[in-house]
Amino acid sequence: MNIEERLLAGDKRACARLISMLENNDREAFELVKKLYYKSKGAYVIGITGSPGSGKSTLTDKLTKVLRKANKKVGIIAIDPTSPFSGGAILGDRIRMNDLSLDKDVFIRSMGTRGSLGGISKATRGAVRVLDIFGCDYIFIETVGVGQSEIDIVKTADTVVMVMVPNMGDDIQAIKAGTMEIADVFAINKSDLDGADKTKLELEMNLDLNEEKSYRPPVLKVAAGKNQGIEELIMSIMKHKRYLEESGELKNRRIRNNKQELIELTQDELIRIIMEKAVEKDLLDKLAKEVTEKNLDPYTAKDTIVNLIRS
């Protein structure tokens, strides 16, 4: 069987292969997605964001198990900050290997934030496309919500769940501030710890100050490790899903996301063309050297390359 047949037959290895091919800008992969795109059902994408140690992975796994009970096919894209310290993340994957990954209807993909051609955003969007074709009903994108590129990724989800823990330091709060505004549901994990009520109160007060939002994000206390509050969290996600569907906002979000993807894909292709054309003629290195030696200013150098691409 070829990769297309294997993919449509539910072969997870074919799915993994196609995702890798897309990441590597394999022409065959693009052709395959082009061909199969019309078959995809439009999986519902849930972003799970929160700082390292907040228990995102455990929470995602528990949510997945609930969805599996309802016989839903689930994809998980876990974005790990590429890190010499990421022992935790690796361990997380290993635990999953023993458990969910044996399920033929759960597909798990880990991605490093570096090393993927064209960036993590393109790689993640590509993986979502493939998992959609693969027949997933729900796709989780799990990411540490720090840094602009990470925030941009999680923005592509239909529903964004922000995972917090009680008594987070001010540092983390400040770092994560950028994701506060994009959260549709707040989950205070490890809420069996002291301080969960205080964190909930602080969040609610913060939300009171942001009343212009058309949908007020609920704040839930959960304890993923103890399997507490998981059903309620799923219900909150489904409630937000219904809101998006009924208000027409879902389609708007997806149009907005597809527009953003179009810009990124175009940008990516243009960069490829820049690199090809410029590398071919050794131009990029030559211009950079000229700029460094102050024989040429950076903006005139840029004009040279832009003209080359457009000619």
Added chain:
Amino acid sequence: MNIEERLLAGDKRACARLISMLENNDREAFELVKKLYYKSKGAYVIGITGSPGSGKSTLTDKLTKVLRKANKKVGIIAIDPTSPFSGGAILGDRIRMNDLSLDKDVFIRSMGTRGSLGGISKATRGAVRVLDIFGCDYIFIETVGVGQSEIDIVKTADTVVMVMVPNMGDDIQAIKAGTMEIADVFAINKSDLDGADKTKLELEMNLDLNEEKSYRPPVLKVAAGKNQGIEELIMSIMKHKRYLEESGELKNRRIRNNKQELIELTQDELIRIIMEKAVEKDLLDKLAKEVTEKNLDPYTAKDTIVNLIRS
């Protein structure tokens, strides 16, 4: 006097104005930088990175004071994560206002991570160009080192100082892991606190594992608030500067950075052209809608735009 004359006469407001004009893609600003680029001396750029609360701003200020004693002209570009919680950062600026900003040879610019056209990377590089023309001998780029875009910015510095504090939580360590590898000097700030020696030891052990680096980053204990270790830190930075100059690595780094800037500038201009052409014809919205309704796959949509730009 026009802006050019005022800039060359050392008028800080003209400098601030030109940076804003560049951020807003003002054609006149580009022409001015093109014209004056050849006059710039090639300021030495020092990246200061570290998590919120590590005392980056205080440290930068103390380093600036030492450089001022040697009669050096200094620029500071402070990148703040745009944040509803960033009370700390605002306060930091206010303290500076009362102190360094009165010095005519110290220029301070705060930038938010969002809202700047073309992204923070382009804005920062533009500001460095202007400050170089303005005659700065040293330029600090101060940024929270989380997220890929933030790491990309600090990579443009000649010397990268990573500021840590004793007993940082594992969370922060993991987040910051990506910047560990690009640090040329480590400064353990607030080292009058317990645990500074332990943190130093951990860092040194980590560096032992990374022996392939041609320059081993020194690990210094400082206490910026108490003015301890500042001279030693400057000496470490200068030692790294000498190493870069003598090994020829400085020119290599700058060529590499200029190359990256060229790519980003070109990308930015092409995106501007995409938006102009596509918005003009309402094309981007139309294509995104078609993709959402599954009448068109994303990759064919992208080809349509790429062809438009190249025609």
